[in-house]
Amino acid sequence: MSHLKTLVVMACAFLAMALGAGPAHAADVVLDRGHVDVFHVAADGSQLKLALREDVTGQHVVHDPANVTLTVGENTRTEDTAQVAEIGTGGYYLPQTQESDRLWPGWDTNDVKQGGFSAVDITITDINGPGDVWLFQQKGFGGVEPVFSGGEFTMKPGSVIAQAEPSHVHASWLFTEPGNYTMKVKASAGGTESNEATYTWQVGGASSGSEKKSDQPQPVAASQQSATQKQQQAAPAPAANSGSAGNTGTTQKCSPGLLPRVKDDRTSPATWKDPASLSFGLGNEAKARLPQAIGPVPAGDVWMIGSVQQAGVPWLGANTQHPSLLQHTTGEVTWTITGFNGPGPMAVFTQGGLGQVVGEEWFRAANGKAQGSHTIPANTHVHPSWVFGKPGTYKVTVTQTAKTKSGQTVSGAATLTFVVGGQGNANNGHFDFGALYDDQANCGSGPASGTGGAGGAGGASGASSTGGGSLADTGMSIMTIPFAILGLGVLVFGAGMVRVSRKLFG
Incomplete structure (x- = not known):
């Protein structure tokens, strides 16, 4: 019986160490x-x-x-x-x-x-x-x-x-x-x-x-997690796309690409939406007086999305933070303007330093022609300024390009719609234009191309896609790994205790 008491004491001591006898703070x-x-x-x-x-x-x-x-x-x-x-x-x-x-x-x-x-x-x-x-x-x-x-x-x-x-x-x-x-x-x-x-x-x-002081992100107690993180934990994992052609009996060859999406923060948690489903309305609140010409946009009255959020104006930024993008690519994404249509000129740039209007120019466009590209670092969220010279509807196509961790180039294009001087269905709030990595972006009977378009039908790795639908901002909680390790440790400990008990009492 003394052996049994010793065994119980050892078990309690082990569980105390495993389940919380560590330091009070991370x-x-x-x-x-x-x-x-x-x-x-x-x-x-x-x-x-x-x-x-x-x-x-x-x-x-x-x-x-x-x-x-x-x-x-x-x-x-x-x-x-x-x-x-x-x-x-x-x-x-x-x-x-x-x-x-x-x-x-x-x-x-x-x-x-x-x-x-x-x-x-x-x-x-x-x-x-x-x-x-x-x-x-x-x-x-x-x-x-x-x-x-x-x-x-x-x-x-x-x-x-x-x-x-x-x-x-x-x-x-x-x-x-x-x-x-x-x-x-x-x-x-x-x-x-x-x-x-x-x-x-x-x-x-x-x-x-x-x-x-630690090379890894520190675990966060459940009481310290944001409401968004808690919902992310509860969200079901998306199903992977098989790469087949549904019930047609035809197996299609698929290749990875980027699936452009707009992160819509008007709801919490945010949703990643098809850019084609949104039109950004720049009404009277977006009017400003440009003190100097910026690219093709002359000084004078303009409509502007600035680098600071403003009530009544959609605040559209750039985002390279989607988990699927970080998991499968180097994270760095190059934006290139590849299409433009609108009644007036446009300039996109980051704000300059103290006393400067322009820091770095991203794009300029006028008369149906556009030029410019900008590389955004991995895991970055940034807000450039968008300036439009005349009222009307603008269609701006941006191609996003990245490299996978194996060195393959992947890309995807999407068109953003701006209703300048009027109203759309996204007239206020915070938005980010970014992309998901999609390992089934291009599916067809021909050879795989290695690049993806905006309309890729496959499910993104780490997120699912349904064309014009939206995606919950989901991700694995940082608490998952510690609890998995703890569970494995308890399982191994239990197996060891069975062997000890057999030797002592068998």
Whole structure:
């Protein structure tokens, strides 16, 4: 009987270690570059959860902000901001548009929709550091404006970011002195208040790349996951396409390609839709006054989708973050404009630095002719500006091209429709144009071509397709692997215990 007691004690000790006798918090993560939603506000049932979400160690990885250090390296030091009248001081600068060698911090409130919330206030409850923290946005054609609802440019206790509707936003950050900064922040919506989160920034010093204390994305407790992640876990896995020709009895040869889709964030979770099913309406809210000619678009009245989200204007960005794309390709995607039809000129470009209108030109088009291409890095979400010179309907065809991890070139084309000066069925909200990898993109009786078109009928690996339908933004939860490993460990332990018991009592 003493052997049995010993066995029970050993089993309990093993299970305690396996099921939770580890450290209370995940290992700290240090981030010094890449896309980060510093203030990620999500609905957790009828409650609000404030966390940090990043696309550096994985895709949409959510952390308790207390476990993350945000590093602003010495390479961000500039005096350019001192030349801006509204600022007048230099410091460590993180611009509104993404640059590969530094953090790209913003905030996101799209996941509050699942709890029935809309307008969200993000409030700085406390801030400490050796200098000031400036937070501002660049205007469409130069100049800067404050982000805080009180009109202040520098962050103070009580400063509020008033997000009128669920949005994903980026701004410019400036830290005036090197050293450690801490921010305490809360979110509130509809009379409900979130947890208070603490953020730590290390400013200045050498920039040596992302120095994660763990090489893998950190597991996130279920209570810390966004509502989107929870729905992703529950979503069924899509069925793979067999590559056959249905009931015709004819086996078709298929080859992979890209399936262009638009990620529609007007619902939560988002859906990936056929571009042909959407028309982007640019009404009066999209009108702007262009101070200088940009490509073929002359100075004067224009209709514009800017680099900052604006109420009443569809905010169309670029996205290389679909899981199937990251799984099967190098992730880098080249956009090339391959078709254009419209009543006036068009220019597409990323916003320039401080005081500059244009950073990098993507496309220009007029009189039925178009030119330009732009390569978007892997796992990137970016918003260029789209400027149209005259009202009317525009058809813009973009071909997306990538390389698989085996070196094969794959592509797909789709046409975007813009109703300039009028209304379509997508007149407001956040959208991303991107692509899915589709291993059955081209099916036919002829030789496989290795490239895919917009109308590929096969199911994308990692997502299914039904032509004009839409796809849920699904993906494997980062909790799946740890629980699988734990289950395997318990199974092996159980088998071992059976052998021990047989030796002791058999």
